[in-house]
Amino acid sequence: MIKDKLLVGVFLAALVLGIAPRVVSAEGFDFLPGPVQEALEEVEEARSRWEARRGEVTAQLDIQPWEEVQEFMARVDRAVARGAGREYRFLQFQLEELGRQVFQVPRESVELARRDTRELEIISDLGFLPEKDTFRVRIPDEHSTAVSRGLSRGSLEVRLGFSLRGGLDEQYTLVVHQVQLSDSADSLPVLAVIPLSRSYRFSRYEALVVAPLGLQTNFPDGRFPAELETRGDGVPSDRPWVITSGRAASGGYSLRSGEIGSNGVSQVWYRTAIPPGASKVRISFAVMTSSEDYYDRLIFSVNETRHGEWSGETGWTDFSHSIPLGSGAPEEMIFLWSYEKDGSVDRGEDAAWIDEISISFE
Structure with a gap:
């Protein structure tokens, strides 16, 4: 039994965390324009350094006879966070810089x-x-x-x-x-x-x-998806939606409404064309609020038609809905989450969170 655990633990650690560093070359991206290749190569070089360091840290660890595989993997995660944290942060920085370029x-x-x-x-x-x-x-x-x-x-x-x-x-x-x-x-x-x-x-x-047209995300890498757009409206204190950690329906991240003042609005939306032949769109997401009941609320709408509303102190709630697409359907759809406040009274954290977004056409 212990031998099996050792084999399983070492295999998982090697598979998940100990990938050998790759030789960086432009061959895989040579179909792209030169400036795009250069931007990608900077990311890939950072990725190679992180994977090399991650492999070095992992190679120093062995599963103990009393450890379950999950406990060993958690220990590996902590060790990698300490030993390869600098390389990881640099990779995240390069990914963020890549996303800022147009x-x-x-x-x-x-x-x-x-x-x-x-x-x-x-x-x-x-x-x-x-x-x-x-x-x-x-x-x-x-x-x-x-x-x-x-x-x-x-x-x-x-x-x-x-x-x-x-x-x-x-x-x-x-x-x-x-x-x-x-x-x-x-x-x-x-x-x-x-x-x-x-x-x-x-x-x-x-x-x-x-x-494929549609959106599926639970924000696995802690970055704001490029498919989403956000803004804050109403008063100068309004803020757009942001990625946050520690409050997630699954994984480590979710999307949180911005910090807004009285009569303020914080919105995030997904805009997409409807694929030819689609007869239905399916929507699901997890939602949570911490706000004044009824008056400070999250409203979900599709092409300006309201489909859901949440307020008060709630845990994570699953929402799912489908919308038929007939012959008179528009060419595009806008899925909007809007957190809106009235003119008085603050309660709780005064915010809404969404996670596990899935929008698909059939």
């Missing part, structure tokens, strides 16, 4: 396929996709006149912007998150920057593929 698709790789004052259809391979992809963008009313003017005189220019995010699992997500419109005949450098959401996943060892 890369632009060259103009020659972007084509306008349909042009009117309400919607643009953009076709692009981003300069590196295996085949061209199509992006549809609705023009906000406040920009329709300027866009119409640029279209009529043939001077409207379109740029796509994308960012990258990565995690400890060696997977990367490339998110095309904005369309920048400009008019070459206008003195203004930029007419509008319109949000967009299209994701592609890849790793050094896996080819780039389109990520």
Whole structure:
């Protein structure tokens, strides 16, 4: 029995924490533009140093006869946190720096396929996709006149912007998150920057593929997902939603509403196109509140239709719902979590938390 425990413990430690350091090269990312490759290589070098140090720490540990495997693994985790903490923090820093960078698709790789004052259809391979992809963008009313003017005189220019995010699992997500419109005949450098959401996943060892529309996350790496947007409105003390530790339905992290004042609002939302042929969207998440009953509350809505509301002192509660998508369904959906306060009285921590978000189309 003890021998079995030793074998299992050593195997798990080697598998989970003792991965041999990899040789860093650009071969796995050579389909990407040079600046993107350079940014990824900085992350991969930090990852190699962390994995090497993690392996050194793990190799010094042995499971004891009286230890259960779970106890041994917890001891390994503590040892790695102490012995490889600097390398881990540097890797996290590099991942955060990667997520802050915005890369632009060259103009020659972007084509306008349909042009009117309400919607643009953009076709692009981003300069590196295996085949061209199509992006549809609705023009906000406040920009329709300027866009119409640029279209009529043939001077409207379109740029796509994308960012990258990565995690400890060696997977990367490339998110095309904005369309920048400009008019070459206008003195203004930029007419509008319109949000967009299209994701592609890849790793050094896996080819780039389109990520399925939808969202599944319990914030495993403690970073704010690139697919989500957040803001605080109402008064100067408002704050956007943030990742927090210590309050989680699963894992170590959850999403917490910002610190807001009376009559304030803190919002986070997920915007996505509806895939062709989808007949239903399924939504589930865990939610918790600590607030004044009824008056300071979290409201969940989809395309401005309310589907749930929570307030008071609650533990983690599971919410699930499905919405049919008929022939008259919109082309995109916005899933909004809004924590809102009235004009008086504070209770508890005055906040809401969400976790284990799953949004999928069928």
